[in-house]
Amino acid sequence: MELKALGTSSVKVTPIAFGAWAIGGWMWGGAEGQAAIKAIKTSLDAGITTIDTAPIYGFGKSEELVGQALQGIPRDRYQILTKYGMNWRSNKGEYFFDSIDNSGKPTKIYKYAGRDSVLQECEDSLRRLKTDYIDLLQIHWPDATTPIGETMEAVAKLIEQGKVRAAGVCNYSVAQVEEALKTVKLASNQVPYSMIHRAIEKDVVPQAIANKMSIIPYSPLQRGLLTGKIKRDHKFNAGDTREGNRFYKPENIDRTNAFLQKIKPVADGYGVSLAQLVINWTTRQPAMDCVLVGARDDKQVQENVKSLSFKLSDDEIKTIRIHAEELMLVD
Numbered sequence: 001m002e003l004k005a006l007g008t009s010s011v012k013v014t015p016i017a018f019g020a021w022a023i024g025g026w027m028w029g030g031a032e033g034q035a036a037i038k039a040i041k042t043s044l045d046a047g048i049t050t051i052d053t054a055p056i057y058g059f060g061k062s063e064e065l066v067g068q069a070l071q072g073i074p075r076d077r078y079q080i081l082t083k084y085g086m087n088w089r090s091n092k093g094e095y096f097f098d099s100i101d102n103s104g105k106p107t108k109i110y111k112y113a114g115r116d117s118v119l120q121e122c123e124d125s126l127r128r129l130k131t132d133y134i135d136l137l138q139i140h141w142p143d144a145t146t147p148i149g150e151t152m153e154a155v156a157k158l159i160e161q162g163k164v165r166a167a168g169v170c171n172y173s174v175a176q177v178e179e180a181l182k183t184v185k186l187a188s189n190q191v192p193y194s195m196i197h198r199a200i201e202k203d204v205v206p207q208a209i210a211n212k213m214s215i216i217p218y219s220p221l222q223r224g225l226l227t228g229k230i231k232r233d234h235k236f237n238a239g240d241t242r243e244g245n246r247f248y249k250p251e252n253i254d255r256t257n258a259f260l261q262k263i264k265p266v267a268d269g270y271g272v273s274l275a276q277l278v279i280n281w282t283t284r285q286p287a288m289d290c291v292l293v294g295a296r297d298d299k300q301v302q303e304n305v306k307s308l309s310f311k312l313s314d315d316e317i318k319t320i321r322i323h324a325e326e327l328m329l330v331d
């Protein structure tokens with residue numbers, strides 16, 4: 001698979017990457033470790049060599065599983081994107097939300113990206129991932145209690161030390177990116193984006209293009225909804241936060257499925273699934289150099305890795321956009 005540079009950095013990634021949030025189980029109603037390792041290996045075998053994870057995904061579990069799955073594979077054959085700045089160990093930083101940890105205990109999550117924490121979190125990630133460098137280190141969410149310059153200086157230090165190859169941000173606004181760029185070169189901004197959730201097209205994408213940064217879109221399947229498998233009576237496992245999410249309101253599930261029926265003939269024309277069509281379309285949007293696709297098992301990976309086996313025409317891309325723009329979701 002052809003690799004693409006992340007921004008102007010030396011890090012080259014696959015156009016779709018394995019998103020390792022769900023394999024941590026946290027906020028997805030649990031997950032099975034061996035199935036996750038098999039899913040990562042299948043993904044690598046199919047040429048998807050870029051993996052996005054984070055310490056908070058399963059409170060270390062996702063990074064550990066990624067580390068286990070990658071053992072024995074030469075380090076230059078895969079790229080690890082991970083994050084920092086979600087704190088569950090102390091009450092430092094900006095309170096984010098209440099959650100439940102892996103042992104079922106209530107816990108509070110804070111956004112914290114102070115210098116001390118950035119440096120320590122990087123060491124912890126390297127240990128869990130069983131590697132000596134991280135390809136892209138990203139702040140997970142903005143932390144209002146720490147000056148952006150302080151956070152980015154810490155990342156610049158890690159780059160200087162060779163522990164990190166490039167700096168990225170996630171969920172950063174245009175103003176926050178501008179501030180961060182004063183201290184460090186940014187390869188990317190990782191932000192939510194799907195056919196039915198395109199808010200970033202207004203300002204975040206143009207800013208990335210102007211600054212030669214990549215957009216790393218996350219949740220392109222709108223967390224499973226755009227596969228067409230979710231119906232209004234879908235039963236989620238306990239702890240799965242999709243239930244109650246705006247996109248998963250029964251009215252919005254119906255409307256999204258009606259939209260999917262309109263674009264299905266394009267998928268049928270190529271003999272591919274809706275998931276494959278949606279992923280392919282997302283890779284064709286401006287600046288979206290590395291589309292993060294989550295999967296919890298081998299079967300889903302087998303399907304998703306084939307998403308680049310066909311080429312949509314410019315007309316098909318436009319037609320899909322027109323249908324997406326006609327879709328009105330309730331709040």
Ligand SMILES: NC(=O)c1ccc[n+]([C@@H]2O[C@H](COP(=O)([O-])OP(=O)(O)OC[C@H]3O[C@@H](n4cnc5c(N)ncnc54)[C@H](OP(=O)(O)O)[C@@H]3O)[C@@H](O)[C@H]2O)c1
Pocket residue numbers: 018019020021022028052053140170171190191217218219220221222223224225227229275292293294295296299300301303304
């Ligand atoms: N930086 C951030 O703040 C942030 C936030 C969110 C995500 N991310 C990153 O982006 C990645 C991708 O986003 P995401 O996992 O939220 O959403 P996604 O890629 O839109 O959806 C992934 C989920 O959809 C279902 N699925 C995937 N492929 C499928 C298939 N072929 N058939 C049927 N179901 C399928 C699976 O869930 P079920 O089987 O349970 O339905 C899977 O876990 C994450 O893993 C993470 O690395 C980052």
